[in-house]
Amino acid sequence: MRFFRRNRRGANALEFALTLPIFITITFGMMEFGFLFTRKALVNSIIGKACREASMIDSNNPPGSVSAGCGGSGDDCVEKVAENTINKLMNDAGLSCTSCDAVVTGGPPDKRITCSIDTPHQDITGFYTAFFPPNLQAETTVRLEWQRVTF
Secondary structure (H helix, E strand, O other): OHHHHHOOOOHHHHHHHHHHHHHHHHHHHHHHHHHHHHHHHHHHHHHHHHHHHHHOOOOOOOOOHHHHOOOOOOHHHHHHHHHHHHHHHHHHHOOOOOEEEEEEEOOOOOOEEEEEEEEEOOOOOOOOOOOOOOEEEEEEEEEOOOOOOOO
């Protein structure tokens, strides 16, 4: 028995071998969650910027197709500007849209635009696919700035 108490060779290697998988799992998990939260913040920022830009267009007197990026009129023009802005910002960020929608609802004085994004999420390592959603979704509703009742 004395031989086993004195002989501690290999104890550190055994402890290292037992704790390494736990350490690697925690480290990669932190990286994955950081990547997910960064991507989610980016998607939320994109949807907020696009919705805000579209809310600044006067739906009663929309600018021409050159300046606003649409040839429609009224609410259609606001929706088109929001969708174009979402697609441009998503492409600039290197993301793709499964669905990018903008819908104008309500009437003066409570007219608002709701923008939504659904984009696929691919995790870095592939170890944590059960813990992450397959798609990142974001939705923002902004009140339109230019609202007048036309008689």
